[in-house]
Amino acid sequence: MKSFAELIEKLDATNKTNQKVAALAGYFAQASELDKLWTIAILSHRRPPRPVNTTLLRTYAAELAEIPLWLFEESYHIVGDLAESIALVVPNDEHTSDKSLSKILQELVQLKSKTDPEKKEYVQDMWMQLDYYSRFVFTKLLTGSFRIGISQKLMTKALSQVTSVPDDELAYRLMGNWSPGDTTFDELVFGRNEQAYVSKPYPFYLAYALENEVHELGDVSDWAVEHKWDGIRGQVIVRKKEIFIWSRGEELVTEKYPEIAQLANVLPEGTVLDGEILAFVENQVGLFNDLQTRIGRKNVSKAVLAKVPVIFKAYDLLEFAGKDIRNLSYQDRRELLEALVNDTSHPVLQLSEQKNFTSWEEVVAERELAREKRSEGLMLKKKSAPYQVGRKKGDWWKWKIDPLTIDAVLTYAMRGHGRRTNLFTDYTFGLWQRNEKGENELVTFAKAYSGLTDKEFAQVDNIIKRTTLERFGPVRSVEPTLVFELAFEGIAFSNRHKSGVAVRFPRILRWRKDKKIGDANTLDDLKALIPT
Amino acid sequence: MLPTLVSGIILVFSPRKLNQLSMNSSDLLVFDSKGIYCPRAKVYLDPWKPVDRAIITHGHADHARFGHRNYLTHHSNIPIIRHRLGAINTQGIGWNEPIQINGVTFSLHPAGHIIGSSQVRVEYKGEVWVFTGDYKSEDDGVATPYESIRCNTMITECTFGLPAFKWKPQATVFGEINAWWQSNQQDGKTSVLFGYTLGKAQRILKYLDTSIGEIYTHGAVENMTEVLRPQLEMPPTKLITPNTSAKEIRGNIVVAPPSAHGSPWMRKFVPFETGTCSGWMAFRGARSRRATDKGFVLSDHCDWQGLLQSIKASDASRVICTHGYTDIFSRYLRELGYDASIENTDYEGEKEEIATPEPIPSA
Numbered sequence: 001m002k003s004f005a006e007l008i009e010k011l012d013a014t015n016k017t018n019q020k021v022a023a024l025a026g027y028f029a030q031a032s033e034l035d036k037l038w039t040i041a042i043l044s045h046r047r048p049p050r051p052v053n054t055t056l057l058r059t060y061a062a063e064l065a066e067i068p069l070w071l072f073e074e075s076y077h078i079v080g081d082l083a084e085s086i087a088l089v090v091p092n093d094e095h096t097s098d099k100s101l102s103k104i105l106q107e108l109v110q111l112k113s114k115t116d117p118e119k120k121e122y123v124q125d126m127w128m129q130l131d132y133y134s135r136f137v138f139t140k141l142l143t144g145s146f147r148i149g150i151s152q153k154l155m156t157k158a159l160s161q162v163t164s165v166p167d168d169e170l171a172y173r174l175m176g177n178w179s180p181g182d183t184t185f186d187e188l189v190f191g192r193n194e195q196a197y198v199s200k201p202y203p204f205y206l207a208y209a210l211e212n213e214v215h216e217l218g219d220v221s222d223w224a225v226e227h228k229w230d231g232i233r234g235q236v237i238v239r240k241k242e243i244f245i246w247s248r249g250e251e252l253v254t255e256k257y258p259e260i261a262q263l264a265n266v267l268p269e270g271t272v273l274d275g276e277i278l279a280f281v282e283n284q285v286g287l288f289n290d291l292q293t294r295i296g297r298k299n300v301s302k303a304v305l306a307k308v309p310v311i312f313k314a315y316d317l318l319e320f321a322g323k324d325i326r327n328l329s330y331q332d333r334r335e336l337l338e339a340l341v342n343d344t345s346h347p348v349l350q351l352s353e354q355k356n357f358t359s360w361e362e363v364v365a366e367r368e369l370a371r372e373k374r375s376e377g378l379m380l381k382k383k384s385a386p387y388q389v390g391r392k393k394g395d396w397w398k399w400k401i402d403p404l405t406i407d408a409v410l411t412y413a414m415r416g417h418g419r420r421t422n423l424f425t426d427y428t429f430g431l432w433q434r435n436e437k438g439e440n441e442l443v444t445f446a447k448a449y450s451g452l453t454d455k456e457f458a459q460v461d462n463i464i465k466r467t468t469l470e471r472f473g474p475v476r477s478v479e480p481t482l483v484f485e486l487a488f489e490g491i492a493f494s495n496r497h498k499s500g501v502a503v504r505f506p507r508i509l510r511w512r513k514d515k516k517i518g519d520a521n522t523l524d525d526l527k528a529l530i531p532t
Numbered sequence: 533m534l535p536t537l538v539s540g541i542i543l544v545f546s547p548r549k550l551n552q553l554s555m556n557s558s559d560l561l562v563f564d565s566k567g568i569y570c571p572r573a574k575v576y577l578d579p580w581k582p583v584d585r586a587i588i589t590h591g592h593a594d595h596a597r598f599g600h601r602n603y604l605t606h607h608s609n610i611p612i613i614r615h616r617l618g619a620i621n622t623q624g625i626g627w628n629e630p631i632q633i634n635g636v637t638f639s640l641h642p643a644g645h646i647i648g649s650s651q652v653r654v655e656y657k658g659e660v661w662v663f664t665g666d667y668k669s670e671d672d673g674v675a676t677p678y679e680s681i682r683c684n685t686m687i688t689e690c691t692f693g694l695p696a697f698k699w700k701p702q703a704t705v706f707g708e709i710n711a712w713w714q715s716n717q718q719d720g721k722t723s724v725l726f727g728y729t730l731g732k733a734q735r736i737l738k739y740l741d742t743s744i745g746e747i748y749t750h751g752a753v754e755n756m757t758e759v760l761r762p763q764l765e766m767p768p769t770k771l772i773t774p775n776t777s778a779k780e781i782r783g784n785i786v787v788a789p790p791s792a793h794g795s796p797w798m799r800k801f802v803p804f805e806t807g808t809c810s811g812w813m814a815f816r817g818a819r820s821r822r823a824t825d826k827g828f829v830l831s832d833h834c835d836w837q838g839l840l841q842s843i844k845a846s847d848a849s850r851v852i853c854t855h856g857y858t859d860i861f862s863r864y865l866r867e868l869g870y871d872a873s874i875e876n877t878d879y880e881g882e883k884e885e886i887a888t889p890e891p892i893p894s895a
Contacts, residue, residue, distance in 0.1 A: 012816065013819075013825065013826065014825070065695055067695050067864075068864075068867065071695060071860065071864055072695070074694070074860045075694050075695055075696045075860075078694060078696070078857070079696055079815060079817075080815075080817055081816070081817075084815070084816055085696060088695075088696040088697075088698065088814065089695045089696055091698070093700070
């Protein structure tokens with residue numbers, strides 16, 4: 001545990017990629033096989049399920065620290081991170097435990113089914129046996145969230161240095177449905193477990209946003225153009241007569257989309273499709289917001305199925321007749337894909353239309369149609385390019401339409417997390433509406449916590465501290481004085497929001513210091529943006 | 533205050549008395565718009581607006597301000613405030629040396645915060661108040677160690693008044709600092725360590741292991757250190773001037789104020805690693821916000837236990853919290869049975885949320 005905690009401390013202490021990779025490689029070079037396996041699992045978001053809920057953890061910590069619970073909560077609000085707060089208040093700084101990382105994680109797996117007193121004894125005991133940083137890391141493992149700025153890409157790179165297995169190959173091996181309980185480090189990294197390959201997805205190829213003028217991409221005839229669909233990126237795999245649907249977040253979602261799962265019977269053996277899971281209501285592509293009712297549920301009711309049916313809009317073919325064809329050119333894969341979709345002829349499997357243009361002006365005009373077609377903009381793919389691994393520049397570009405914007409008033413603020421603890425950086429925004437009494441009031445419609453520079457955050461933080469009206473734990477209501485221009489990607493009516501409107505990806509575009517709160521937009525202005 | 537009817541007699545306060553009541557004149561010390569005031573002696577403690585007579589606890593800018601007519605402080609603080617405030621009217625006294633002002637007895641007692649820092653004890657007719665100024669209960673070997681004083685009312689800071697703050701013994705922290713310096717040196721890098729010009733910087737200097745290398749200083753640190761050398765034994769330091777070559781600094785350590793971080797002045801030290809010494813470094817968020825490579829948890833204030841133990845040892849029944857996590861800390865004290873309240877002041881404690889602009893001398 002100590003060496004894993006030291007690794008996390010090193011990773012946390014630097015934002016230089018090279019140092020992170022070096023720290024990881026150093027760790028992988030000396031850790032036991034089992035510790036390596038668990039480390040890969042943790043850094044690729046395969047933690048054991050949370051064995052103790054955080055409410056209990058708070059009471060355990062307050063008890064050990066001999067402080068009232070409210071005082072622990074207040075400390076937590078200021079520290080901004082639960083595991084860190086616990087590590088700080090527990091009164092011990094001697095590391096006496098020599099348990100390995102894998103041993104502790106195995107114990108956590110078993111802890112879940114234990115009684116509350118057993119949980120308490122185990123957790124408090126561990127806290128008292130660990131020094132501050134190991135206690136912090138241990139508690140992070142307990143609580144689940146582990147944001148330490150280590151991407152899977154960096155981890156794969158370090159592992160590749162130590163094992164000499166190429167990056168891209170490793171990325172593929174580490175994907176899919178495995179857990180440390182049912183494989184070994186050797187099997188996982190050197191690929192000796194054939195069975196696991198049945199469900200294994202390929203790493204998604206991810207596009208960067210277009211940086212330059214579109215005509216600088218060269219000859220328009222070298223590029224395939226299609227709309228960028230606003231659903232859930234997914235991979236559909238049919239192997240050994242089974243179907244697996246993976247989301248881009250590497251979550252197996254087969255059960256959530258029974259319509260797509262039907263394709264098991266019609267797609268040929270050894271097929272892997274890349275595409276978008278989309279709501280498809282009344283023969284029309286739906287909005288991302290429509291999908292919300294499908295995303296959260298594991299078991300979908302008939303009513304929901306009838307209300308928001310989905311389709312799979314395929315745009316690439318990665319495996320054909322059991323063969324990995326990612327190295328074929330986009331054009332060649334596309335031809336195979338078109339033939340496959342036509343042969344399958346199933347209403348749930350649709351083709352993402354590829355358009356051919358003779359000039360970039362036509363492409364520009366097509367992009368203007370995005371909102372009408374309910375897409376987020378365009379995808380530009382080089383016809384000669386293979387299907388790459390991860391986010392790579394050059395062959396695929398996303399070219400989104402400009403976001404919708406509105407001027408809103410800051411009404412509540414909350415302390416940020418991590419780097420932004422102690423600064424009020426998470427804001428709630430309101431728009432004007434006339435109430436029954438005929439008075440104008442601000443109705444909350446969105447939260448946003450990005451888009452300002454550090455300097456601006458510091459200034460806004462200062463104003464918030466000076467204009468606080470009420471405090472509710474980490475949240476403060478403030479006297480409305482600040483106007484911000486917010487941008488968002490999508491908008492729809494919603495029963496789940498007080499304002500009656502849901503916006504997608506709201507963020508701060510800029511601080512409108514030139515505007516007074518009376519100049520901010522109304523809720524009706526916002527509703528007028530909803531497509532009919 | 534409304535006229536009160538007591539057994540048939542109507543008592544009406546005169547306007548003068550009313551005014552005094554609103555100022556809470558029964559208290560030996562009150563908080564007004566200029567500072568902590570003793571109405572009976574007509575003296576202010578650490579005032580933040582210009583006054584006639586001020587007793588100053590220590591030399592940090594939020595406690596020793598410009599513009600008072602007369603400054604009374606500990607002898608050892610006089611060179612500091614003269615250096616910072618120029619030609620001012622000062623009178624120095626020693627520890628535990630009572631002086632009478634209009635029948636009120638004042639005395640200064642070591643606060644252990646930085647060199648020359650005092651607590652102020654105020655006594656009138658057997659009632660004792662103590663204003664701690666900034667203080668720390670750990671003996672750092674630089675400042676005269678904190679002395680606990682029995683009192684009825686304690687006016688305390690609570691900069692780190694949260695159970696999340698728990699300092700390690702300074703020997704451990706300096707062990708970490710010297711090990712960090714050595715490891716940077718092995719990597720061919722210069723170590724740049726940030727700490728406040730007055731207090732923290734000298735504490736750092738005192739405990740750097742000079743067998744590792746040379747100590748270089750920023751002008752602001754060097755000037756203050758020069759002022760304090762007659763009172764303090766410290767290792768030799770080299771001021772960085774435009775003529776100091778990049779080569780000679782390499783692998784050594786540079787002590788600088790936090791405001792130097794990220795300034796062009798740092799360019800000469802490339803390649804370097806930065807470290808910050810502050811109580812706030814206990815928080816991961818604070819470390820990354822400061823963009824410092826390494827945080828050392830080293831504070832000149834009390835940690836949570838230090839505050840609680842000091843208050844307990846004073847035997848005070850009433851506690852007034854001035855700066856820091858005052859809401860939380862005073863609520864906890866009330867639960868422990870103290871008559872605890874908050875007064876707003878202009879003191880800042882160990883600044884974290886607000887950037888501390890400190891002038892960088894051109895040298």
